[in-house]
Amino acid sequence: MEAESEFKEYYAKNMRGISGWFKARVYTIERWLYAAHRITGILIVLFVLVHFYSTGWHPGLWWDALLGIIVTFHTANGIRLILAELGFAVGKPLLIKKPSQRPVSIEGVQRYVVVFALVLFVVLAAIWAYYALVVQPMMG
Amino acid sequence: MASEEAKEYVLPPEVLEETMKASEELWKPVRKIKFRIYKYNPRKDYAPYWEEHELEVSRGMTVLDALLIIKGEADHSLGLRYSCRMGLCGSCAMMINGKQMLACQTRVLEAAGSGDVVELRPLDNFPVERDLAADFTSFFEKHRAVKPWIIRNDDVELNNPTGPYKQTVDEYARYYQFTDCIKCGACLSACPTAATDYEYLGPQALAQAYRYIVDTRDDGLDVRIPVVDTEHGCWRCHFAASCSDVCPRGVDPAQGIQLLKKLLIKRKFGFKPHKPAEALPAKVKAEKKE
Ligand code: SF4
Ligand code: SF4
Numbered sequence: 001m002e003a004e005s006e007f008k009e010y011y012a013k014n015m016r017g018i019s020g021w022f023k024a025r026v027y028t029i030e031r032w033l034y035a036a037h038r039i040t041g042i043l044i045v046l047f048v049l050v051h052f053y054s055t056g057w058h059p060g061l062w063w064d065a066l067l068g069i070i071v072t073f074h075t076a077n078g079i080r081l082i083l084a085e086l087g088f089a090v091g092k093p094l095l096i097k098k099p100s101q102r103p104v105s106i107e108g109v110q111r112y113v114v115v116f117a118l119v120l121f122v123v124l125a126a127i128w129a130y131y132a133l134v135v136q137p138m139m140g
Numbered sequence: 141m142a143s144e145e146a147k148e149y150v151l152p153p154e155v156l157e158e159t160m161k162a163s164e165e166l167w168k169p170v171r172k173i174k175f176r177i178y179k180y181n182p183r184k185d186y187a188p189y190w191e192e193h194e195l196e197v198s199r200g201m202t203v204l205d206a207l208l209i210i211k212g213e214a215d216h217s218l219g220l221r222y223s224c225r226m227g228l229c230g231s232c233a234m235m236i237n238g239k240q241m242l243a244c245q246t247r248v249l250e251a252a253g254s255g256d257v258v259e260l261r262p263l264d265n266f267p268v269e270r271d272l273a274a275d276f277t278s279f280f281e282k283h284r285a286v287k288p289w290i291i292r293n294d295d296v297e298l299n300n301p302t303g304p305y306k307q308t309v310d311e312y313a314r315y316y317q318f319t320d321c322i323k324c325g326a327c328l329s330a331c332p333t334a335a336t337d338y339e340y341l342g343p344q345a346l347a348q349a350y351r352y353i354v355d356t357r358d359d360g361l362d363v364r365i366p367v368v369d370t371e372h373g374c375w376r377c378h379f380a381a382s383c384s385d386v387c388p389r390g391v392d393p394a395q396g397i398q399l400l401k402k403l404l405i406k407r408k409f410g411f412k413p414h415k416p417a418e419a420l421p422a423k424v425k426a427e428k429k430e
Contacts, residue, residue, distance in 0.1 A: 004186075012182035014268050020335020026239040027330065027382045034332055034380035084379045087402025090395045095313040097320075101390030105398065106381050 028106055029114060033077050040074040061133065068128030076121035080113050089113045169196035173252050175206065177218065178261045181270050188268075191215065197248045203258065204232055204243040207272075219270035227388060230324030234272050235261035240326035240386040263329040279325050282341050285367050286349035291360030297419050305357045305417040318351035318396055320389045327383035327393050339372040343383035343393035346374050350396040353403065356417040365404070374400050 016023065021038050024031040047067060058064055083089050084105075091104035151159065172194055180188035193210050204222055211218045222232040225244045232243040236251045237259050252258050266274035292298050321344060328334050328342035341349075349368045352358050368374050377397045384394040 008182065008186070011180060011188055012268055014262065014264060014266060014274075015338065016264050016335040018336060020264065021332045023238075023332070023335075026237075027380075028385050030379065030381040031332065031385075034378060037378070081379055084398055085377075085401050086405065087399050090398045093314055093317040093392070093395065093399075094390075095309070095316055097317065097390050103381065103384030103387065103390065103392040103394065105384050105392050105395035110381075 030106065030110075033080075033114070033117075036073060037077050037081070040070045043070050044074060061137070064132035064136070065129040068132055069125050072124035072128055073121050076117045076124060079120070080117035083113060084110065166200040167198045169198050171197060171249065171252075172256065173197050173206075173248055174257045175210065176257060176259045177207075177210070177215075177272070179218075179271050180262075180268055181219075182268055199247070199249060201248050202244055203236055203241075203246050203248055203251060203260070206248050206258075207243060207260070218272070220272040221274075228322060230322030230388075233263055233324040233326045233329070233388075234274075235259075235264060235329075240264075240330050242324060242326075242388045245388055263325055265329050265331070265334045266325060274325065274329075276323075276325060278338075279328060279342070279344070280323070282328075282345040283323065283348060285341065286345045286352070286364055287360060287367070288348045288352060290352065290355065290358050291363060292357070293359040294419075301419070303420045306420045307356055307417055311356045311414075311417075314354045315351045318347050318391055318393075321348065321391045321393075322389055324388060326386045326388060327391075330382040330386045331377075332380050332382065333376050333378065337372060337376060340376050341368065341373050343377070343397060346377070346400060347391060347393035347396035349374075350400040350403070353400070354414060356414050359416060361407075365407075368400065369404055374404070377401075 022035045024035050047070075089109045091108040091110075094101070094104060175193045175195060177191045177193065178188055179185075179191050193214050195206055195209060197206060204225060207218070207220055208222075211220070220232065220234075220243075222244065223229040224231075227242050227245040230242070233240055234243055236243065236246055237253075237257075238261075240263060241251070243260075248258060260272060262268050262272050263274040266276065266279065269275040323344060325344070327344050327347075331340070331343055334340050334342055346368060349364050353361050353364060374397050377394075379394060379398060381394040384392045387393065
């Protein structure tokens with residue numbers, strides 16, 4: 001009986017739940033970045049918990065490079081989000097709209113900021129990977 | 141004389157014929173489309189189920205047209221909300237092939253794309269009322285929570301107005317775009333934050349809060365701060381911008397929310413949001429006319 005009413009409530013409420021974070025296919029790229037930001041954020045928290053326990057511990061070689069990808073993505077996209085959420089790079093409200101107006105906050109300067117964040121991510125991740133895969137093993 | 145004037149407005153026969161042909165072309169059935177429609181009555185059914193209907197659609201037929209034909213001819217029990225049929229009332233927003241759109245503004249063939257199935261569901265993240273109709277109670281509550289009206293402190297002027305309030309074009313442009321909201325709920329439904337946070341005020345309410353806060357005629361900033369500057373207020377938004385992506389009216393709520401955050405941060409550093417509008421006294425108006 002209990003289970004049945006819960007089941008009914010689930011459908012009546014029609015909330016997407018966590019799957020809603022990752023429903024990005026039909027939307028713009030910002031939605032993918034949102035989903036990736038969530039995942040990387042959660043993974044970083046998990047790593048930090050281990051890191052607190054033993055600061056010297058590292059997952060090692062390829063895992064280190066993966067950790068780099070996670071951290072640098074969160075950093076680069078985080079910079080973009082800080083800019084946007086402080087009200088920069090989202091454009092100005094319009095006085096005159098076209099009949100099928102696309103949102104200025106997405107199609108305006110934000111396009112360049114997204115590209116900038118992605119390039120920054122690739123550069124930082126490459127440096128980190130170089131350090132983790134080449135420099136670190138050499139130093140032993 | 142009158143008839144001669146009227147004659148000038150009659151289309152030449154060849155143009156008339158062309159127009160008639162174009163209109164016939166627009167309403168000629170061109171393709172068979174399968175509609176998968178979500179059926180669920182929370183008061184009666186154990187679980188939702190899908191119903192399928194096939195329909196010959198024309199190029200001009202909107203999803204709402206198709207739904208009304210289905211309701212009239214195949215399934216009288218189909219529940220949906222609609223009113224104006226021209227994208228002004230915001231009643232018929234639903235999930236059309238997985239994206240929030242107005243049924244009255246979306247043509248069937250446009251929604252189907254190269255496929256031949258159109259899947260219709262009620263809006264995500266809204267409780268289901270019946271079939272395609274969503275329950276907007278909490279959505280309107282959130283809208284009401286931000287006090288979407290002009291709040292003034294000068295009671296004397298309000299009760300005995302001496303004239304209209306001054307506002308420049310720039311000041312008008314700050315909020316004009318957000319006044320176009322038709323409360324269709326598409327933005328709240330598309331928001332990934334709203335998918336897990338039932339209490340999140342949502343893009344619509346926050347954009348409206350911004351619309352009234354930046355209006356120079358409004359003094360209600362301090363009244364609205366406790367509503368928007370909270371955990372479930374504007375700081376829950378992380379700029380996925382899906383709300384702006386789906387808005388059928390080009391309101392761009394994501395932009396409004398980010399500007400609202402900027403305004404709140406500025407205020408924390410002691411900046412005033414704007415100079416309040418002064419009343420344009422009747423005397424000045426009369427002088428100007430002269
Ligand atoms: S902001 Fe746009 S999508 Fe949201 S309720 Fe208003 S019109 Fe609909
Ligand atoms: S910009 Fe904010 S309100 Fe709009 S969809 Fe994203 S998280 Fe939701």
